[in-house]
Amino acid sequence: MFETETFLAAAMLPALMIAFSAGILSFLSPCVLPIVPPYLAYMGGVSVTEMEGDRAARRRAVLAAVFFVLGLSTVFLILGAGASALGRAFASYRPYLETAAGIVVVIFGLHFLGLFRIGFLDREVRVEAGDQGGSAFGAYFLGLAFAFGWTPCLGPILSAILSLAGSQAEIGKGIFLLGIYALGLGVPFLLVAAFFPQMKRPMAWMKRNMGVIEKTSGVLLVVVGLAMATGYLTVFAFWLLEALPFLAAFG
Incomplete structure (x- = not known):
């Protein structure tokens, strides 16, 4: 039998993979991707046209994007700490909570797949940052507001990651997990801020294929939810440890 610490190291790996993938899918969601260029331009105090041909404008957009990401990461890290603390407080009920959380995540996945629609998840939210455009403080504030205001859109995927964070044995690991989600x-x-001219074509393709991206998100949620509800996420972690023994070094 593997030592507990070694197992936790292996169990963390699939959770991190899921968290990073979920972050990317959140970025590609219908209520995030379309607003990225105007938001970056606003936060940098430039226009979208200037971002296309002016390197100085792109540098300002990159700086604003850094503070924006720091703002949304702040919220996600706090959520990760809260989810982990809650999971520890109800550690004796963890198997039941994981099953319930898995079922909820599956329901969200079926919503994305279009089998049925959950009304509040279809709401589109816009966050206003007042007159803070063009400043690092404004970008950080907008990142904070973004993390809260886009909950109806990010909620289904974020709920899966928070559920994984709640299953971690240590609060630090839950925080790290949400940090990886924020990174994704x-x-x-x-x-996009740094390479806007080169990213225009890929972003246009993504917008045209929003339906495929949304269904991919749904499939991911259903798979993760079923794995959580049935305990197969743990089985997968053990399989990883057997297939990749070097993971024991992280124990």
């Missing part, structure tokens, strides 16, 4: 969501913002 935030890095694309930075890439």
Whole structure:
């Protein structure tokens, strides 16, 4: 039998993979991707046209994007700490909570797949940042507001990651897990800001294929939810440890 610490190291790996993938899918969601260029331009105090041909404008957009990502990461890290603390408080009921959370995540996945629609998840939210455009403080504030205001859109995927965070044995691991989710969501913002002219064509393709992206998100949620509800996420962790013994070094 594997030592507990070694198992936890292996169990963390699939959770991190899921968290990073979920962050990218959150970025590609219908209520995030379309607003990225105007938001970056606003936060940098430039226009979308200037971002296309002016390197100085793109540098300002990159700086704003960094503070924006720091803002949304702040909220996600706090949520990760809260989910982990809650999971520890109800540790004796963890198997039941994981099953219930898995069922909820599956329901969200079926919503994305279009089998039925959950009304509040279809609401589109816009966050206003007042007159803070063009400043690092304004970008950070908008990142905070973004993390809260886009909950109806990010909620289904975020709920899966928070459920995984709640299942971690240590609060630090839950925080780290949400940090990886924030990384998956935030890095694309930075890439678009830094390479906007080159990213225009890929983003246009993504917009045209929003339906496929949404269904991919649904499949991910259903798979993760079923794995959580049935305990197969744990089985997968053990399989990883057997297939990749070097993971024991992280124990």
